[in-house]
Amino acid sequence: MSFLYFRANRCTRSVNNATPRTNLMKKVLSLGFLLLLGCQSETRTDAVNKGEGVAAVGKDTVSLYQGLSESAIIGTTRNQIVSTDTISDNLYLTRYIGDNRFLGTVIWTMVRGRFNPIWQLKDSSDFPPHTYSFVDYNSDGKKDVTILSGQEDVFSTDVYLNKSTTTYSTDNFESVHRNWNNYSVIVDLDGDGVPELLDSGNEQVEPEERPEFFLSDDVKSEIDRKYVEIAQVKGANNFHFNMPQRFRVSNSFLMDSIKVMGCEDEKFIDKTCNYQDYLDWRIGILEQLEKDSRNDTKYVNALISYHKRRKGCK
Numbered sequence: 001m002s003f004l005y006f007r008a009n010r011c012t013r014s015v016n017n018a019t020p021r022t023n024l025m026k027k028v029l030s031l032g033f034l035l036l037l038g039c040q041s042e043t044r045t046d047a048v049n050k051g052e053g054v055a056a057v058g059k060d061t062v063s064l065y066q067g068l069s070e071s072a073i074i075g076t077t078r079n080q081i082v083s084t085d086t087i088s089d090n091l092y093l094t095r096y097i098g099d100n101r102f103l104g105t106v107i108w109t110m111v112r113g114r115f116n117p118i119w120q121l122k123d124s125s126d127f128p129p130h131t132y133s134f135v136d137y138n139s140d141g142k143k144d145v146t147i148l149s150g151q152e153d154v155f156s157t158d159v160y161l162n163k164s165t166t167t168y169s170t171d172n173f174e175s176v177h178r179n180w181n182n183y184s185v186i187v188d189l190d191g192d193g194v195p196e197l198l199d200s201g202n203e204q205v206e207p208e209e210r211p212e213f214f215l216s217d218d219v220k221s222e223i224d225r226k227y228v229e230i231a232q233v234k235g236a237n238n239f240h241f242n243m244p245q246r247f248r249v250s251n252s253f254l255m256d257s258i259k260v261m262g263c264e265d266e267k268f269i270d271k272t273c274n275y276q277d278y279l280d281w282r283i284g285i286l287e288q289l290e291k292d293s294r295n296d297t298k299y300v301n302a303l304i305s306y307h308k309r310r311k312g313c314k
Contacts, residue, residue, distance in 0.1 A: 087134045088143045102128035119172040135195045135235040137263040157184040177268040185251045186236035189275045200256040210255040211296040273313035
């Protein structure tokens with residue numbers, strides 16, 4: 001029987017505590033990241049100029065592209081378009097860079113064939129947004145926006161509820177959830193078509209280190225199966241860390257005191273104890289890890305106790 005070994009530590013370093021060498025590496029990584037985005041933007045920009053994709057919704061594609069590229073809403077008229085994604089019918093999201101830095105995100109609609117911005121999110125940090133998902137958390141018929149930001153060893157997740165109108169407002173997308181320490185995973189745990197957010201539960205600025213752990217082939221296969229079952233949410237773009245063989249385990253947060261976040265009365269709240277079957281499944285997996293002497297059985301046992309408390313809504 002073969003086994004797989006995993007390192008569960010995904011410790012986030014505070015930017016303020018970074019060394020000069022670390023800062024230099026981050027600048028190099030940021031430049032590489034922007035160069036990659038620039039390569040992507042060339043194709044998207046050409047498509048807009050040719051009247052393909054998003055531009056096809058308007059007759060005057062030249063005016064549309066000019067509105068997108070010259071808009072000063074992000075704070076500069078030297079914008080370069082990274083990409084444009086469709087959120088839903090007549091609702092689009094465009095990312096911008098300028099002066100070799102990520103500038104931010106604009107969400108817009110088409111009004112009489114022209115660019116009509118309705119919301120923006122400025123971000124020129126060293127750890128810009130890179131992955132977007134569009135799902136409806138509150139069943140109001142509007143796609144909400146989930147944003148993953150970071151690189152290197154910095155991970156963060158933000159959720160914005162869509163309350164948009166056709167007029168620009170900072171209230172059109174409301175921030176309802178933020179975690180600075182992991183890429184949360186969009187799931188549908190009960191199959192009702194309403195997505196939830198699987199969160200590591202760790203919201204500390206400097207999260208504690210997780211022990212290394214080992215999985216048998218059978219346990220890993222079961223984790224993979226369950227992940228595929230719960231994470232097939234239309235519009236979700238869960239991060240895979242460029243690890244096709246391992247990301248399902250990483251995204252399951254086995255060594256974490258997880259929380260399941262969901263929308264209720266227009267707020268994101270902890271709804272973990274609502275998902276008894278999923279908690280039972282996690283307890284079963286952890287009990288198998290506990291039997292393996294190579295794992296930190298004391299740590300695993302504490303996680304089992306945590307999940308049992310959550311089953312009692314404690």
